[in-house]
């Protein structure tokens with residue numbers, strides 16, 4: 001009999017740094033995060049796709065997890081639209097300001113709370129930091145092997161996987177026993193679009209906090225008791241429809257607070273400078289034969305040419 | 307994690323492939339030497355490999371006082387677990403205060419694994435490293451002589467300085483090509499220390515089945531002169547203009563991402579954050595707007611000439627010579643002027 005495999009995919013919601021426009025800059029020249037649209041981190045979509053392809057082929061399950069503020073549950077809905085079976089939000093104020101080490105620790109606790117898994121898929125890196133550190137650090141925390149720059153599964157034979165990874169100036173094929181963690185690049189696949197039927201089904205999916213926000217928005221003038229009653233009612237109906245997204249805090253995943261948030265993060269931001277273009281100091285060369293001859297002459301004189 | 311250790315050395319992870327030391331490791335030796343001198347401590351490189359002891363001499367020629375050489379069959383080609391074992395054991399034994407790695411496919415795979423096991427801080431993709439002080443706003447304690455880890459963040463729109471004052475070693479990966487590559491100095495001397503490392507079964511859990519490397523067809527990093535074409539070149543055919551200018555100058559051909567994405571030229575020519583970082587004697591940017599991700603890869607060039615018809619293009623902010631005009635007219639005039647002179 002063919003074996004089925006259970007995968008966990010780590011995804012992140014990030015500010016879209018690829019399209020920073022003038023509006024996203026403050027008058028002081030710093031980036032205004034709030035003005036940037038939040039997007040699904042691009043390579044996490046490749047990670048999700050790799051997990052879904054594996055499930056389509058062999059059966060099993062795909063669980064998406066994300067750590068972030070409550071609004072990050074948007075990316076979990078996106079995962080459900082594309083085919084994930086289960087989605088878990090890890091959210092807790094005490095996790096704020098975690099660096100990659102603290103983040104990977106918290107994710108490792110969440111993975112241990114889920115319990116059974118064969119593969120973990122992470123995007124290679126997130127575009128807000130480009131560190132590519134959380135994947136390998138999560139693998140180390142779980143005590144499992146990692147394969148970074150995952151391109152494709154070459155062979156999966158029972159509990160042994162052969163994978164091809166891309167190392168920029170070439171590739172290699174590695175073999176190891178499960179469980180394994182992969183970090184997936186945008187070369188690996190073409191992420192599938194959301195499925196129309198799944199969007200219809202899951203667009204109502206919410207976390208507990210999400211339902212609370214909806215209720216407050218829907219009945220702003222109601223008193224607390226009325227809101228509470230509406231909240232309970234909506235929760236019940238979501239549960240019935242299996243549309244309640246799981247929401248875990250640090251206690252639920254049994255995280256040791258010493259390794260979370262600010263205290264768990266060895267790296268501290270000392271200073272942040274925005275890039276200010278210095279508009280001084282270049283020689284304007286006129287786009288004429290004489291002007292260009294003059295410049296070429298100078299470059300020869302100062303031995304830049306030759 | 308090791309305690310802050312002010313007498314600890316400054317270390318470089320020396321990356322070798324097929325019996326050649328990667329340039330970035332030599333670049334890092336040069337910078338680590340300066341940091342160590344500033345701190346008044348020694349500088350060492352860690353060289354894992356198989357039958358490659360003689361590579362130690364190059365690391366010494368670039369500034370290492372000591373090379374910790376680890377020789378083992380299973381270190382012949384890079385694999386995460388045995389290499390991480392080497393680094394963690396040697397760090398625990400010798401307690402360096404700083405460990406830096408090239409931000410290569412290898413360095414970016416290894417360093418986070420080591421940082422996690424050591425529970426130490428790590429900053430990715432630094433473009434500068436300096437020594438400086440940090441006043442902790444929470445405790446009001448001033449930490450002297452830390453490694454300031456400077457990196458672009460947020461898609462290159464800001465520059466962040468990161469420190470790690472309590473959970474050492476202070477570790478960073480550094481982009482290839484951003485630190486100058488010095489000349490080999492054969493007069494330098496240093497000590498080669500052969501180290502033995504204890505592996506366990508898990509270290510060999512991942513087996514290398516097949517391995518393929520492409521020769522770098524384009525060597526932008528070694529070029530003295532680079533002529534780069536951007537989206538403004540307009541077409542694949544017109545890119546010949548860029549090649550012609552590079553030709554008369556004996557230079558290499560570079561490209562912006564827009565030029566690569568439009569299919570004007572192969573990705574191997576791309577300069578910038580997701581391409582190659584270069585610092586040639588002369589960089590000529592033609593029809594390149596100068597987006598921050600492009601500038602990050604070329605602004606350290608000794609001389610920069612920019613040709614762009616938009617006088618407001620950001621490329622002019624890093625240029626030494628700016629020509630506001632149509633590249634289709636300017637480049638032929640330049641070629642003409644160079645031919646006349648030569």
Ligand SMILES: Cc1cc2nc3c(=O)[nH]c(=O)nc-3n(C[C@H](O)[C@H](O)[C@H](O)COP(=O)(O)OP(=O)(O)OC[C@H]3O[C@@H](n4cnc5c(N)ncnc54)[C@H](O)[C@@H]3O)c2cc1C
Nearest residue numbers: 536537538562563564578579580581593595599600615633
């Ligand atoms: C995560 C990330 C990583 C990136 N990495 C890189 C990278 O490594 N390298 C890189 O280059 N980019 C990178 N980019 C893309 C970068 O943001 C820019 O989009 C890209 O550099 C634009 O290329 P360009 O300036 O050549 O093209 P365009 O933006 O199309 O600019 C063309 C320029 O040519 C000028 N021009 C047009 N016609 C003429 C003419 N006839 N004569 C003279 N001038 C003319 C125009 O005025 C304009 O300034 C990255 C982006 C992201 C989000």
